Structure formats: C-alpha cells, structure tokens
Amino acid sequence: MLRATLRHRRERRAAPSRGVRALRVGVLFLALMTISAPSYAFWTQAAVAAASGTGSGSTSTLSAPTAVNASVPNGGTSVSLTWSAPTTGVSPGGYRVIRTDTATSSAVAACGTSATSPVTTTSCVDGAVPDGTYRYTVVALRSGWTATSADSNSVTVLQIIATTTALTTSASPSLVGQPVTFTATVAAASGAPSGLVAFRSGGSAISCSGGSQTLSSGVATCVTTFGSTGTRSITAVYAGSAPFAASTSSALSQVVNQQTQTITFTSSAPTSETVGGPTYAVAASATSSLPVTFTSGTSAVCSVNGSTVTFVGSGTCTVLADQAGNAAYAPATQATQSFTVAKASQAITITSAAPTNATRGGTYTVAATATSGLAVTFSSATSSVCTVSGSTVTFVGAGTCTIQADQPGNGTYAAAAQKLQSFQVVKAAQSITITSTAPTSAAAGGAIYTVTASSTSGLPVSISSGTTSVCTVSGSTVTFVGGGTCVVLADQPGDAAYAPAAQKSQSFAVTVTPTTPTMLVVVPIPGGVTATWVPVAGLTYECQVTNGASPPGATSWTACSSGVTVTGTKNGTSTFYVRSVRGGVASTPASASFSGI
Structure with missing residues (x-):
C-alpha cells in the first residue's frame, strides 16, 4: 500500500508552487504504474487548501492463492475445492474459481463465483459437474486487482x-x-465394485448351495450341482451398485455327463417259503442311490407289490430288480434273485365283523378270505334263525345264527379248516310317532280331539290318558273334563317279530271356563251351614251367606271349596251363594236357602 501524507502549511503559496506540487504527484503516479507485480496503492490527503507540503508513499503486492486441491468421490457430481490464502502481501477481498475442461480447454466459472460475486472462504463445492476431466484455478480479488493461482490437480x-x-x-x-x-x-x-452377482443357466437363476454371491474384493462364487446331463449356457450377471454399472459375463458352456450304475440285492433269498406263507421283503440298492423297483419273473409262483413278495403257487420264484435311470444315470443292468416255494396249507379269515344289533327281517353281508386267495363259500348252521344265499345272510327268527365258511382247496392248496361266525338275532325294534298336532285351545267341556299315531313296525298304536282328571281317551277320541295339562300316551306292545316300542306322549294345556256350580246341597247345622257341590278341576270357588233372600254382596265373597262349613248364621231364613272363578272371571252364582237352627 502506498500512503502519502502531505502536511499543509497555513500560509498560502503562489501559483508556481501549486504547479510544482502537481508535478510531484504525477511523478509518484508514474512510479506506481511501473511496479512489475500486481500491486495496490492508496493515496490520502489531509487537506486540499494548502499550497505546498511534503509527502511519502509505499507499495504492497496482491499474491495468488496456493495449494489448490480438487477431489470428487466415485460416481459423484460435486467437486470439493480447497486452497491456501496468500501468506504475503495484502489480503484478498475474495476469490473467483474457474473450471477448465482438459479435453477442450473450455473454462467456466465454478462454485457460483464471479468477479462481482466471489467467495470469501478458502474452500467451496462445485456442484452438478458434468462427466469429464477438469483442472481448477483460483483468482484472488481486491479492488479490481487479481492474482491467479497455479492449476489444481486433475479430477475426473x-x-x-x-x-x-x-x-x-x-x-x-x-x-x-x-x-x-x-x-x-x-x-x-x-475402485472396487460391490454388490450382488446372480448366476444363471440359460437365463434361469441357479440355486446356489454354497459360495457367496456378494462381491468380496470383486469376486463372487456359486456352488451348485446339476441333476441331468447336457450342455448348459452359464452367465454371471452383476446387478451394479452405485457408481458401478451392471455387467454380464460372456456365456460359459458347462458340459454335464451321465453316470453309470449297478444293482445289488441286499436282502437274502428265503430258504423255506410256502404258498400262502409269510411274505418276503426284498431289498436292493443302486450305486446311483436311485430307488430300485421289483417285479416277479414267475407270476404263477410269486407276486410282488412294492418290495413285498407274496407266494401264490409252488415252484421257483424269480424276483427281478430294475433301476430305469434318469437324466443323470443310465438304466442299470437287471439283477435277479430266485428261490423255491413249496406247496402249503391255507387258512380262512372271516373279514366282516359280526353284527351286534341283528334283528329279525334284517340282512348281513358276510365276507371272508383264504390265504390261498381262493374263493370262500358260506352256509348256515342254524337255518331256523338265519339263511345264507351267496354272501347275504337273512335273519328269519330270534336266537343264535351260526355261519360256516369253507374253502375246499385245489392242486396247490389243501382244504382249509372250516371257520364259524356266530351272533345273536333279536326281535326288531320299533318306534312310535304321534302324527296329529296337539290342540292349542282345548277347553274343559269343549270340542273333542282325535289323536293319531303310527309305528315303524306298522302295528297299531293304542292311545290312553295319563291325566284322567283333565282328559279321557276312548279309542282315539280325547275328551276334556277339567283344566290343567292333558297328557296323551301312545303304546305299541310288539309281537313275535317286534319288541315293544318305547312309549310316546303328547302334552297340552286344557283351560276351564267358569261355570255355575252344579248339584249345590246346603245342610243347616247349629249356628251355621255346610255346603257341597260338584267341583270342576282348574276352577276355584267363592262363597257367602245373606239374610233372607238378599242378593250376594259384590265385596262379600270368600274363597271356599266343596264341603265348606259357614258358622255365625242367624235364626230364620238365609241364602247360601257359591260361584266358580278362573283368571279373574267369575261365573253366575248358584244359591240355596236354608233356615238356621
């Protein structure tokens, strides 16, 4: 910085002196303009009125920033910049950053800076930078003066x-x-790519049983096996992981060849087999570990189901073992195992369960097998209880039914011992259904009800009353004689073929309409009177006594029943009144006069 200070004198100087002063200032200005490095000058004057004076000046340099460094992360688009401020000369007022494309030498402003909008720090971030390789320079700014740094390192x-x-x-x-x-x-x-690699066979994903499909130091592995022969096209597909792009390997031809196999019987051939005897479990293995199938080479002597050998005739039994192979293994050479089967006895088993509820008129299908596989015939040993036709048993009477099972044998099998099956046959059960609907408004003395019922045996059903005070039954006609619950009973006693049926009942309500009591009889007694009448079930009664022939009082009724004794009557003529009551409704009273004694 150049400072010049003029001390002005109080007295005025002549015009020539002012010309000399102007000449001196011009010389100083020319001297400043000839400084080689970027410089900054500042001039002050304490007063402009003085005509003469003396002064002094100095200069300082605006230096460029140093150590400009640029960095960008892999895949990033923002470049981070740092630099060092000048350590000599005046301090910059700010910095302008310039980005230069190394391929085209094209330069543009960076970090959003310009000559009029500098940054004042020694770092900035240049964002949204397009792909390319660049160098950066930083320009120090101060009052129109500039100082440009050396290029930064190249960044891509x-x-x-x-x-x-x-x-x-x-x-x-x-x-x-x-x-x-x-x-x-x-x-x-x-950089080192990271992420996952998928292994494919002909475009389909391979199921890896081992290895790691996650990249480690750029390597992924897949361990697998192939279950069939052929040539497969294998590829490895890297899915990509920012900033690394996806890529797929060239196809690799993987050739898989078929294997051979042999069969070995692992079970020992039996030495004492007979027709119909215990079965033999044959076993064999293939070097491929694939399952071995078995068949009989002599089906008249032995049959094979899975690995079970059954002896059906006498002679030599030959078991054949095969393994057909698959995509991985060729068919194995057939292996055989042969042994002798001798003629044997046979036994009968009745395979149907004896009925536990056999009743007369029913049937039962009997079944039995012989170990020879020959047909079993059936007959009845108790024809008065059951008969047999083919395998159908018909129950014709009560008692013990005995069925005989026989197999006479043939050239291979001897006759089997007869088998018997016995069980009890009882009378047939029956049940009753009351088929008429119970009345919903039955009333004592009202309309009769005709009850109907049927039995599963078809035998007639008899009807009776279980509540004779409420209802009576004659044949199938129900008459209502009192109030309450009427219970109608239905019975069927059975016969030689059917057991008695369980009794059925039907219950319903019978209401009573209050009616004038009948057959009222009053008998005077000393100081009172005894009265009787015919009571009706379901009704209650109220009584009172009046003097002479006076009518009954509306509030003088007292609960009573037939045979009641009323005391405290007066000498002379009195009248006894009685009425029936139900549900708050009272009948017309009955009355009888008497003379007190």
Whole structure:
C-alpha cells in the first residue's frame, strides 16, 4: 500500500508552487504504474487548501492463492475445492474459481463465483459437474486487482463407472450330481465394485448351495450341482451398485455327463417259503442311490407289490430288480434273485365283523378270505334263525345264527379248516310317532280331539290318558273334563317279530271356563251351614251367606271349596251363594236357602 501524507502549511503559496506540487504527484503516479507485480496503492490527503507540503508513499503486492486441491468421490457430481490464502502481501477481498475442461480447454466459472460475486472462504463445492476431466484455478480479488493461482490437480467426474464381469468354472465337463463352483470376477477402471452377482443357466437363476454371491474384493462364487446331463449356457450377471454399472459375463458352456450304475440285492433269498406263507421283503440298492423297483419273473409262483413278495403257487420264484435311470444315470443292468416255494396249507379269515344289533327281517353281508386267495363259500348252521344265499345272510327268527365258511382247496392248496361266525338275532325294534298336532285351545267341556299315531313296525298304536282328571281317551277320541295339562300316551306292545316300542306322549294345556256350580246341597247345622257341590278341576270357588233372600254382596265373597262349613248364621231364613272363578272371571252364582237352627 502506498500512503502519502502531505502536511499543509497555513500560509498560502503562489501559483508556481501549486504547479510544482502537481508535478510531484504525477511523478509518484508514474512510479506506481511501473511496479512489475500486481500491486495496490492508496493515496490520502489531509487537506486540499494548502499550497505546498511534503509527502511519502509505499507499495504492497496482491499474491495468488496456493495449494489448490480438487477431489470428487466415485460416481459423484460435486467437486470439493480447497486452497491456501496468500501468506504475503495484502489480503484478498475474495476469490473467483474457474473450471477448465482438459479435453477442450473450455473454462467456466465454478462454485457460483464471479468477479462481482466471489467467495470469501478458502474452500467451496462445485456442484452438478458434468462427466469429464477438469483442472481448477483460483483468482484472488481486491479492488479490481487479481492474482491467479497455479492449476489444481486433475479430477475426473464419472457418474457411472463401467464394469466387466468374467466367469470361470471349477470343472467342465462335470458329472451329474457333482458339485461345481462358478467364480465371477467383476472389475472396474477405478475402485472396487460391490454388490450382488446372480448366476444363471440359460437365463434361469441357479440355486446356489454354497459360495457367496456378494462381491468380496470383486469376486463372487456359486456352488451348485446339476441333476441331468447336457450342455448348459452359464452367465454371471452383476446387478451394479452405485457408481458401478451392471455387467454380464460372456456365456460359459458347462458340459454335464451321465453316470453309470449297478444293482445289488441286499436282502437274502428265503430258504423255506410256502404258498400262502409269510411274505418276503426284498431289498436292493443302486450305486446311483436311485430307488430300485421289483417285479416277479414267475407270476404263477410269486407276486410282488412294492418290495413285498407274496407266494401264490409252488415252484421257483424269480424276483427281478430294475433301476430305469434318469437324466443323470443310465438304466442299470437287471439283477435277479430266485428261490423255491413249496406247496402249503391255507387258512380262512372271516373279514366282516359280526353284527351286534341283528334283528329279525334284517340282512348281513358276510365276507371272508383264504390265504390261498381262493374263493370262500358260506352256509348256515342254524337255518331256523338265519339263511345264507351267496354272501347275504337273512335273519328269519330270534336266537343264535351260526355261519360256516369253507374253502375246499385245489392242486396247490389243501382244504382249509372250516371257520364259524356266530351272533345273536333279536326281535326288531320299533318306534312310535304321534302324527296329529296337539290342540292349542282345548277347553274343559269343549270340542273333542282325535289323536293319531303310527309305528315303524306298522302295528297299531293304542292311545290312553295319563291325566284322567283333565282328559279321557276312548279309542282315539280325547275328551276334556277339567283344566290343567292333558297328557296323551301312545303304546305299541310288539309281537313275535317286534319288541315293544318305547312309549310316546303328547302334552297340552286344557283351560276351564267358569261355570255355575252344579248339584249345590246346603245342610243347616247349629249356628251355621255346610255346603257341597260338584267341583270342576282348574276352577276355584267363592262363597257367602245373606239374610233372607238378599242378593250376594259384590265385596262379600270368600274363597271356599266343596264341603265348606259357614258358622255365625242367624235364626230364620238365609241364602247360601257359591260361584266358580278362573283368571279373574267369575261365573253366575248358584244359591240355596236354608233356615238356621
């Protein structure tokens, strides 16, 4: 900085003196303009009225920033910049940042700076930078003066980093069922790719039983086996992981060959088999570990179901063992096992369960088998209780039914011992259904009700009353004689073929309408009177006594029943009144006069 200070004198100077002063200032200005490095000058004057004076001046340099450094993360688009402020000279008022494309030498403002909008710190971030390689320079600014730094290091902005994937196999050709390891190596121009690799066979994902499909130092592996022969096209597909782009390996041809196999019987041939005797469990294994199937080479002597050998005739039994192979293994050569089966006895088993509720008129299908497989015939040993036709048993009477099962044998089997099956036959059960609907408004003395019922045996049902004070029954006619619940009973006693049926009942309510009591009889007694009448079930009664022939009082009624004795009557003529009551409704009273004694 140049400072010049003029001390002005109080007295005025002549015009020539002012010309000399102007000449001196001009010389100082020319001297400042000839300084080689960017400089900054500042001039002050204490007063402009003085005509003469003396002064002094100095200069200082605006230095450029140093150590400009640029960095960008892989795949990033924002470049971080730092630099060091000048350590000599005046301090910059700010900085302008310039980005230069190394390929085209095109330069643009960076970090949003300009000559009029500098940054005042020694770092900034240049955002949204397009792909390319760049250098940065930082320009120090102060009052129109500039000082430009040296270029920064080169930085490359690459949002997506290309990768390549290579694929190898541990064995080709391999055998069916043999573990094979595929190794995928993913490489990039810079950095180490991470993420997942998918292994595919002909475009379909391979199920890896081992290895790691996650990249580690750029390598992923897949251990798998193939269950069939053929040539497969294997690829490794890297899915990509920012900033690394996805890539797929070239197809690798994996050849898988078929294996051979042999069969070995692991069970020992029996030495004392007979027709119909215990079965033999044959066993064999193949070197492929695939299941072995068995058949009989002599079906007249033995049959095979799964691994069970059954002896059906005498002679030599030959068991055949085969393994048809699959995509991995060729068919095995057939293996055989032969042994002798001798003629044997046979036995009968009745396979149907004896009925536990056999009744006369019913049937039962009997079933039995012989170990020979020959047909079993049936007959009845108790024809008065049951008969047999083919395998159908018909129950014709009560008692013990005995069925005989026989098999006479043939050239291979001797006659079987007869088998018997016995069980009890009882009378048939029956049940009753009351088929008429109970009345809903039955009333004592009202309309009769005709009850109907049927039995499963078809035998007639008899009807009776279980509540004769409420209802009576004659044949199928129900008459209502009192109030309450009427219970109608239905019975069927059975016969020689059917057991008695369980009794059925039907219950319903019978109401009573209050009626004038009948057959009222009053008998005077000393100081009172005794009265009787015919009571009706379901009704209650109220009584009172009046003097002479006076009518009954509305509030003088007292509960009573037939045979009541009323005391405290007066000499002379009195009248006894009685009425029936139900549900708050009273009948017309009955009355009788008497003379007190």
